[in-house]
Each structure stands twice: as structure tokens, then as C-alpha cells.
Amino acid sequence: MKVKRIVSNIASDNQKEAKRFYGEVLGLDTLMDLGWIVTYGADDRMSLQISVMSEGGSGTPVPDLSIEVDDLDDALQRVQTAGYPIEYGPVDEPWGVRRFYTRDPLGKLVNILVHR
Numbered sequence: 001m002k003v004k005r006i007v008s009n010i011a012s013d014n015q016k017e018a019k020r021f022y023g024e025v026l027g028l029d030t031l032m033d034l035g036w037i038v039t040y041g042a043d044d045r046m047s048l049q050i051s052v053m054s055e056g057g058s059g060t061p062v063p064d065l066s067i068e069v070d071d072l073d074d075a076l077q078r079v080q081t082a083g084y085p086i087e088y089g090p091v092d093e094p095w096g097v098r099r100f101y102t103r104d105p106l107g108k109l110v111n112i113l114v115h116r
Contacts, residue, residue, distance in 0.1 A: 017105035
């Protein structure tokens, strides 16, 4: 047996705000929409990862999600323009990532990062 995919599930009745943050601000594709479940992702890429953390690194809380992007400055600008709060960073971390934390409209702490 091989794991083919890992999906993060977030419980929420607010699909409109989820679509705004994950679809419009972060630019993810809608991969499936059944009304009660909408899955966002990138058609061209799937990665398998799951992290178990005792802290978020540098004394930060454990984020609910970590999203790697190709352009952190653009992601930061998009998040700020959309009015989402920046709760940490942006900062260059000693383990080779540049990142910031924000809260999505569903209250989840999101770690947005780029590898340097």
C-alpha cells in the first residue's frame, strides 16, 4: 500500500470566504465543488507531506496549515491587500525559509513560506 494523497480538511460553513482566501488571494484552483465540500489545490502538482509539531519554530504557535509559494513578497502583498492580518513575520528563519503567518477568514493560522 502507498499513500497517494493527503488532504487537509477544515470544518466551516463559510465557503464564500474560503473561496476568497484560498481561491482568489492564494490563487489555488477549485479541484472539486460538491457544495458541501470544495477542494482547492494545484492541478499540476501534488505533494505528500504531513508534519507533527510541538511548536511552529522560533517560538511561534503551531500553524494549522503551511503553504509554500514561489514568491513570498507577492503572497504577502495579496494577503495584506485583501485585509488579512499578519501575525508573524515576514522573517528569514535559520532553517532556510522566509515566511509569515496570517489567519484565514475561518480562523486558521496559516504559515506561508518560500525556501531560500
